[in-house]
Amino acid sequence: MKRAVLMGLLAVGLASAGGAGMSMAPASSPLSASATLRDPAGVVTGQVIFKQLGMAVQVTVKVNGLTSGQHGMHIHEYGRCTPGVDAAVNKVVAFGGAGGHFDPGMSHNHDSPKADDKYGHGGDLPMITVGADGTGTASFTTSKVSLTGVTGILNRSIVVHAHPDDYKTDPSGMSGARERCGVITRDNFVARNYTLPGAQDFPEGVAYDAKRGLIFTGSAATGNIYAINAQSAQTSLFSKGGALGRSSALGLKVDSQGRLWVAGGATGSVSVLSPNGAPVAKLMTPPSPDPYLNDLTLTPDGSVYVTDSTRPVLWRVRNVSDPSKLKIEPWLDLAQTPINYGPGINLNGIVATPDGRYLLSVQLNTGELWRIDTRSKAVKRVMGGLAHGDGLLLDGRTLYVARNADQLIAKVNLSADYGSGEVTLEEPAGGLRYPSTLVMIGGDLVSTQSQLDKLTGGTPETPFKLTRFKKF
Template identity: 25%
Template sequence: MKTDYTLSIFLVAIGIGLVACEDHRLSPNASFPERVNFVAQRQYPEGIAYSAQLDRFLVSSITQGKIGAVDINGNYTDLITPPELISSMGIKVADGHIFVCNSDQGVSIKSTPQTATKTAELLVFNLNSLLLERRVDLDDLYASPRHLANDLALQPDGTVYVTDSFAPVIYKVTSTGQGSVLVSNPLFSSATFGLNGIVYHPNGYLIVAQTGAGKLYKIDLNNNNAISEVGELPTLPGDGLTLLNQDLYVVTGSGSRVAQVRSTDDWKTASIVKTDEVGYNQATTNVAVNGSIYTLNARIGEISAAMGNTALLQSKDYSIQKFK
């Protein structure tokens, strides 16, 4: 459906592997507040990352198809406004590159009948030049009437894993840009939103949220990609996931709270050890910075409420909340 292309410079940069994910680096230059409020007209920023190099949070945009930057004082600027990005979703920063999911829920200023609910791509930008270096088409890898690339996880060897919320599939993209289906399973199906947030665990597996089912699943990369439900949890309709100090921070409750989830048996089972419900409203996902979790209040509920009438999407006030 779309063209996949690469630049030779990217093969050199990524071929050595993602030795460190910037989302989890310490920033030596700033003391972070408990809350960052920012103004960005009609941004609706579904994804958040942090770049120590830029000393900024990076936020995506469902409605604008761009990437913005927010400093700790709440100053927002457009960072990348590429024509290829229809609706930017999950975003990560690692080793001088920005990785972002490209989708189309039909509410972007760039939406077309050909792309709406049919788009799942991985785009990679150079953090220094801000130029697009790779565009990997994923929706052609799995036959489904609907697609939505939602979130991504990075493995240290350069492999990227991408969830599709409208098709029951997780994609795999190698460090050289080859896309494939990692797993597909009816467990990931949903009449509304299926797979959502995803993280890579250094013990060699993925943890993924199935929003519609309210469950977390483990995909064991060292055991033929075996899928198992993380047991003993209550219903947990998760959105974004972030792993910090072996605990998983799950945005849940339709974006009204963040749950700190812990496992003592390598994620066969888990339990909620703490829930923070102060300062969250229509939140989507989070990022680890300076040993703390910061969650994006993205006004995500307005997106579903405005389907069919995008003129309703006019919000400009957003915030980033620290987990306490």
């Protein structure tokens, strides 16, 4: 797949889906987080408490050991309080690893803490005033950031600077050196990360082989596929990008024979790999403009159904014993159904019910969830409200939806016939970065942190990772 094609499709998909803010689904308990402030030597010098209050966040800061007067304070992009290059001065500085100011509105502008995110950095906070004893406290509420959603600050950092903030000079209001830093971590939440070795991995798909205890994930940018030991976290290159002409690896599934099925995006193909990673088959859809095979699911009869995000077709591979006779064919013309294809990314994630009777698929650019009957091919709208819906995971009557640009996982309770549903919880985990797909291991969920929003521009947070946490 041409990388430029994928980048263009992603850009259109993001634009058409709109900029949804934080959704207010019921939560089991109010979100809270904290950050321990340290000086460049690593000595603890204060603490910051964050509490979600409706659409705003209450922030309480206490810090010591600073010079008296006002000090600029900001949320920074990355959760790394390490030395690194500060782009503003182009040299290594204390806490440079935290990156620049968090800018969810992509304003590229430093401004007042009261400015809308489209005009100024979301991370632009009020200053803290330090007394003659070197101790400073501050307490305020801001709606510029959140602990969930597109303005989520979990696993980012808060930095206190040496000087006052003039609230106008780019990039940091002339606030001087970074003197204190703390990573913002969610309270009472446990997660485990599986890291990937590549600087351009952008992991989009994920699958689990329970027999071997292996997690598979594929790169949207290179087509590399990695195998991760779910217990030890040891990672190896399972299949290098380029095999069978695979330049992108999106949706992944493991079948009963241990073979890995891979949706190839704009290549218009599905690759099948043996349990040891050797090529088995490459299944090509007919040539046409803008193919985009995005995700796939297996049914008990051995069929594989594949979504196409740009062409209104649902594809199927029939179960045959001879790999040389595997063929992908159009199964349902979606133009003849209630599903209306528009600009951007359309049908995306897909799952099958345990008996194979129904398929569920989410349409990213509309936020609609659809049920498709595999017997009659009848299509029914289940619900809307799943903005930026990407990968799906079905667990009984519970559907988990990775909502990529919203940086959260939605939990949907489905009716007995899968024909209706209701969002009951929206979970940011420990701070997700564009989650695209999900898989379940025992009582845990594993989500990719694909950062596909950075594939079209910007600097991704590395190492790329998958995150594992208890299902909710």
